[in-house]
Amino acid sequence: MSNKKVFKLTVNGEEQEFLAEPRELLIHTLRERLGKTGPHIGCETSHCGACTVTLNGKSVKSCTVFVAQADGAEITTIEGLGNPDNLHVLQESFKEHHGLQCGFCTPGMITRASKLLEENPNPTEQEVRFGMAGNICRCTGYQNIVKSILAAAAEMNAAKEAAE
Amino acid sequence: MNKELSREERTDALGGMGCKRKRVEDARFTQGKGNYVDDIKLPGMLHGDFVRSPYAHARVVSINTDAAMALDGVIAVLTAADLAPLGLHWMPTLAGDKQMVLADGKVLFQGQEVAFVVAKDRYIAADAVELVEVEYEELPVLTDPFAALESDVVLREDLDPTADGAHGPRKHHNHIFTWEVGEKDATEQVLDEADVVAEEMVYYHRTHPCPLETCGCVASMDKVNGKLTLHGTFQAPHAIRTVVSLISGIEEHNIRVISPDIGGGFGNKVGAYPGYVCSVVASIVTGVPVKWVEDRMENLMTTAFARDYWMKGKISATKEGKITGLWCHTTADHGGFDACADPTKFPAGFMNICTGSYDIPTAYLAVDGVYTNKAPGGVSYRCSFRVTEAAYFIERMIEVLAIELNMDAAELRRINFIRKDQFPYQSALGWEYDSGDYHTAWDKALKAVDYDGLRAEQAQRVEDFKAGKTRKLMGIGLTHFTEIVGAGPVKNCDILGLGMFDSCEIRIHPTGSAIARLGTISQGQGHATTFAQILATEIGLPADSITIEEGDTDTAPYGLGTYGSRSTPVAGAATAMAGRKIRAKAQMIAAYLLEVHDDDVEFDVDRFVVKGAPEKFKTMKEIAFAAYNQAIPGIEPGLEAVSYYDPPNMTYPFGAYICVMDIDVDTGETDIRRFYALDDCGTRINPMIIEGQVHGGLTEALAVALGQEIAYDDMGNVKTGTLMDFFLPTAWEVPNYETDHTVTPSPHHPIGAKGVGESPHVGGVPCFSNAVNDAFRAFGLRHTHMPHDHWRIWKTANDLGLHG
Ligand code: FES
Ligand code: FES
Numbered sequence: 001m002s003n004k005k006v007f008k009l010t011v012n013g014e015e016q017e018f019l020a021e022p023r024e025l026l027i028h029t030l031r032e033r034l035g036k037t038g039p040h041i042g043c044e045t046s047h048c049g050a051c052t053v054t055l056n057g058k059s060v061k062s063c064t065v066f067v068a069q070a071d072g073a074e075i076t077t078i079e080g081l082g083n084p085d086n087l088h089v090l091q092e093s094f095k096e097h098h099g100l101q102c103g104f105c106t107p108g109m110i111t112r113a114s115k116l117l118e119e120n121p122n123p124t125e126q127e128v129r130f131g132m133a134g135n136i137c138r139c140t141g142y143q144n145i146v147k148s149i150l151a152a153a154a155e156m157n158a159a160k161e162a163a164e
Numbered sequence: 165m166n167k168e169l170s171r172e173e174r175t176d177a178l179g180g181m182g183c184k185r186k187r188v189e190d191a192r193f194t195q196g197k198g199n200y201v202d203d204i205k206l207p208g209m210l211h212g213d214f215v216r217s218p219y220a221h222a223r224v225v226s227i228n229t230d231a232a233m234a235l236d237g238v239i240a241v242l243t244a245a246d247l248a249p250l251g252l253h254w255m256p257t258l259a260g261d262k263q264m265v266l267a268d269g270k271v272l273f274q275g276q277e278v279a280f281v282v283a284k285d286r287y288i289a290a291d292a293v294e295l296v297e298v299e300y301e302e303l304p305v306l307t308d309p310f311a312a313l314e315s316d317v318v319l320r321e322d323l324d325p326t327a328d329g330a331h332g333p334r335k336h337h338n339h340i341f342t343w344e345v346g347e348k349d350a351t352e353q354v355l356d357e358a359d360v361v362a363e364e365m366v367y368y369h370r371t372h373p374c375p376l377e378t379c380g381c382v383a384s385m386d387k388v389n390g391k392l393t394l395h396g397t398f399q400a401p402h403a404i405r406t407v408v409s410l411i412s413g414i415e416e417h418n419i420r421v422i423s424p425d426i427g428g429g430f431g432n433k434v435g436a437y438p439g440y441v442c443s444v445v446a447s448i449v450t451g452v453p454v455k456w457v458e459d460r461m462e463n464l465m466t467t468a469f470a471r472d473y474w475m476k477g478k479i480s481a482t483k484e485g486k487i488t489g490l491w492c493h494t495t496a497d498h499g500g501f502d503a504c505a506d507p508t509k510f511p512a513g514f515m516n517i518c519t520g521s522y523d524i525p526t527a528y529l530a531v532d533g534v535y536t537n538k539a540p541g542g543v544s545y546r547c548s549f550r551v552t553e554a555a556y557f558i559e560r561m562i563e564v565l566a567i568e569l570n571m572d573a574a575e576l577r578r579i580n581f582i583r584k585d586q587f588p589y590q591s592a593l594g595w596e597y598d599s600g601d602y603h604t605a606w607d608k609a610l611k612a613v614d615y616d617g618l619r620a621e622q623a624q625r626v627e628d629f630k631a632g633k634t635r636k637l638m639g640i641g642l643t644h645f646t647e648i649v650g651a652g653p654v655k656n657c658d659i660l661g662l663g664m665f666d667s668c669e670i671r672i673h674p675t676g677s678a679i680a681r682l683g684t685i686s687q688g689q690g691h692a693t694t695f696a697q698i699l700a701t702e703i704g705l706p707a708d709s710i711t712i713e714e715g716d717t718d719t720a721p722y723g724l725g726t727y728g729s730r731s732t733p734v735a736g737a738a739t740a741m742a743g744r745k746i747r748a749k750a751q752m753i754a755a756y757l758l759e760v761h762d763d764d765v766e767f768d769v770d771r772f773v774v775k776g777a778p779e780k781f782k783t784m785k786e787i788a789f790a791a792y793n794q795a796i797p798g799i800e801p802g803l804e805a806v807s808y809y810d811p812p813n814m815t816y817p818f819g820a821y822i823c824v825m826d827i828d829v830d831t832g833e834t835d836i837r838r839f840y841a842l843d844d845c846g847t848r849i850n851p852m853i854i855e856g857q858v859h860g861g862l863t864e865a866l867a868v869a870l871g872q873e874i875a876y877d878d879m880g881n882v883k884t885g886t887l888m889d890f891f892l893p894t895a896w897e898v899p900n901y902e903t904d905h906t907v908t909p910s911p912h913h914p915i916g917a918k919g920v921g922e923s924p925h926v927g928g929v930p931c932f933s934n935a936v937n938d939a940f941r942a943f944g945l946r947h948t949h950m951p952h953d954h955w956r957i958w959k960t961a962n963d964l965g966l967h968g
Contacts, residue, residue, distance in 0.1 A: 037203040038196020047887035078196035095190040102688030103193025104427030141859030142895040
């Protein structure tokens with residue numbers, strides 16, 4: 001089957017150009033073609049959110065996006081949120097508040113949470129719970145995830161205030 | 165310098181047992197740098213995918229693979245005919261039965277593996293699956309275990325109906341085993357003579373552990389060296405190595421099994437599945453690595469269901485409520501093959517813990533295993549073997565008895581608890597409970613929630629409901645559970661003949677850091693964090709200087725893996741014992757260095773001091789260096805130890821849970837207002853991690869009690885094969901939990917720890933279910949089956965005439 005086409009993506013700031021079948025799912029492109037194995041596959045049916053990435057500024061479940069639909073897009077995965085020398089506040093906060101156990105949902109959770117806090121920098125607990133309802137965690141029972149996100153929001157707001 | 169630090173400061177610096185140490189695993193997981201099975205990519209790797217049966221019971225008339233093989237990029241299509249010459253078309257199960265790897269003439273459940281396609285990438289493999297033509301001839305389907313025991317339809321034609329099964333005589337061609345414990349006649353006599361007997365059928369529905377990561381493996385046969393490397397989502401890597409060796413004939417030293425990071429297990433990843441066998445065969449045939457990762461639908465439909473127990477119970481008591489006897493007959497639906505993951509001598513697991521937290525003098529339990537046209541499995545979903553079933557059974561029976569006696573269910577429990585002075589307690593069904601203080605825990609829990617106040621509020625609510633002032637009822641769910649974990653003593657616990665000990669090996673490096681390897685494998689429990697804490701306290705080196713490694717059978721000592729809350733009770737004990745061996749040698753080295761007799765030094769946090777002269781000491785760091793740089797007469801160089809720990813008994817964690825729930829009678833919706841969980845897991849190693857385990861276990865309990873099930877229609881079609889239909893709660897549905905604890909150490913465990921990972925699930929399920937049932941008690945409800953989804957609750961209200 002060779003109906004391959006050339007696609008372009010900008011992933012974590014790096015431009016990528018490659019040949020792929022249009023039907024290839026974005027999660028497979030990211031994980032298998034581009035080596036971004038942070039986002040995971042938990043269902044392939046848009047239910048679990050393990051595959052969450054940011055695509056053109058929106059949280060997207062990359063298991064149900066064809067690479068053809070993403071052509072030309074800007075994508076951020078967990079690998080693009082922070083690095084060992086400069087972690088994202090959420091990455092620190094999840095560790096600090098025990099917001100993860102097996103870690104399989106964590107990249108999707110943190111990627112989604114980073115977007116949520118952009119959309120709503122000062123969420124209530126209920127808003128966090130609602131805003132994160134597209135991401136399933138089987139281990140933590142969410143209590144510490146919610147705590148991690150609220151703590152990160154507070155810290156980010158405090159830093160913003162200090163800077164102003 | 166160390167000398168200036170106080171004892172407390174030195175203790176704190178270790179990060180040992182009891183502190184809320186942050187997890188060392190988290191750096192990689194939060195940065196997307198975990199290494200899970202599907203992240204593994206080996207040169208030339210091929211992908212496997214299954215052709216699966218759409219029918220629950222059918223003959224396989226023919227399989228035509230021509231069109232699939234013609235597809236560009238397809239390397240092989242394996243069927244049972246290809247595996248038969250190798251003797252691999254069937255494989256042994258953990259329960260002493262055998263299971264088809266690929267359909268051998270017939271299929272016994274929907275989704276059963278029929279052919280295995282191997283292709284260059286997962287897309288080509290999936291395309292080829294569609295091109296394999298299989299002709300089936302449908303057979304009558306049996307999905308009800310009671311009907312299966314009456315039916316002429318023979319499910320397992322491969323078995324001789326007159327021969328004994330792995331667990332004794334079989335009564336019918338669809339019967340697997342009967343397991344009996346306790347005294348039948350005596351119990352029946354007690355029931356006959358009792359003031360009060362409550363009787364109920366308690367069905368614990370079929371469900372699934374559904375970890376976020378599905379099962380999978382990468383098999384890689386190196387034909388040059390004759391070595392097979394198998395990466396996989398294995399909760400028991402060493403057992404998998406032994407099983408692979410036994411069925412493939414490859415010698416065990418030529419097999420290396422590696423469990424990398426695992427995305428949750430909850431029992432799903434204990435068993436051996438056809439995908440593993442097919443991947444290994446495919447790699448041997450092709451000479452290149454083969455990856456197989458199941459998708460979510462395959463996971464829910466085929467690998468490792470849990471529960472499916474029909475538990476008929478009778479419980480008797482005096483007029484005052486003192487329980488005199490318990491009788492239980494369970495019909496256990498095992499699906500098409502008996503692939504339950506239980507210790508060999510326990511075909512119904514530890515279901516005989518079903519006398520719970522109560523002093524019940526006489527009891528009898530019988531379990532009949534039955535074949536049906538459903539998926540095989542029967543794993544312990546976040547519980548020790550069948551302990552959730554047992555806890556749910558007894559906690560429902562207590563509630564039903566309370567109704568029968570017209571008594572408060574909290575008081576009924578209190579007057580029947582095993583008393584503190586009765587431990588070690590010999591239960592009527594054969595266990596020796598190690599320690600407990602149930603009354604203290606219970607009173608603390610009732611006080612914490614203001615139990616009397618809640619009951620008064622509930623009574624008022626009933627009045628208001630009757631007066632038409634509200635459409636919401638209030639349920640108070642109570643549970644006091646006793647778990648049995650830490651399997652187990654080799655004298656009565658084995659899997660496939662392998663004793664259920666566990667192990668730890670420690671190497672202290674010259675500069676005072678260490679690596680410890682264990683026979684277990686973390687799936688999110690944080691072993692790398694907590695085992696280092698145990699060691700820090702035992703050997704006096706900082707937890708941050710101790711690396712914990714698990715999951716590679718070439719380097720880790722043999723162990724039976726992580727499930728049934730056995731890691732802390734068994735491997736945790738091995739860790740402490742290995743640490744004590746290190747300490748014993750360190751003591752001799754210290755004595756030599758301090759020029760005193762061995763008995764004249766004693767361990768003090770992070771050092772050995774001369775008795776009576778604490779200013780004379782050698783730190784463990786100094787001792788470690790000396791072990792490598794000094795020639796000490798009579799002592800071998802180096803500082804290493806290994807311990808294989810065979811536990812003398814199980815451990816018995818317990819807890820008191822209370823749930824307060826509002827139920828909308830018109831929509832069936834539930835609102836969990838409050839959930840209080842008191843756990844007693846003995847000595848607490850890391851309170852932060854314990855609390856996290858409790859939150860997670862309760863949430864899985866909420867799922868099971870309030871909606872999660874693997875449901876079949878009469879044709880044997882799985883009705884809940886995707887996350888659309890199979891309930892996994894989100895952050896939106898889950899409450900905040902209040903956690904609490906008491907500490908009753910295990911007297912036989914080296915550090916007194918009992919294990920906690922599964923307690924919240926075991927106690928949580930009956931607690932949520934009791935809350936729902938309790939809400940309707942005032943309207944005449946005795947018992948209604950789980951899962952309590954909105955529809956079923958609405959139906960209960962409707963049946964009780966509450967809709968007007
Ligand atoms: S894998 Fe994409 S939502 Fe589950
Ligand atoms: S930490 Fe395991 S699924 Fe969330």
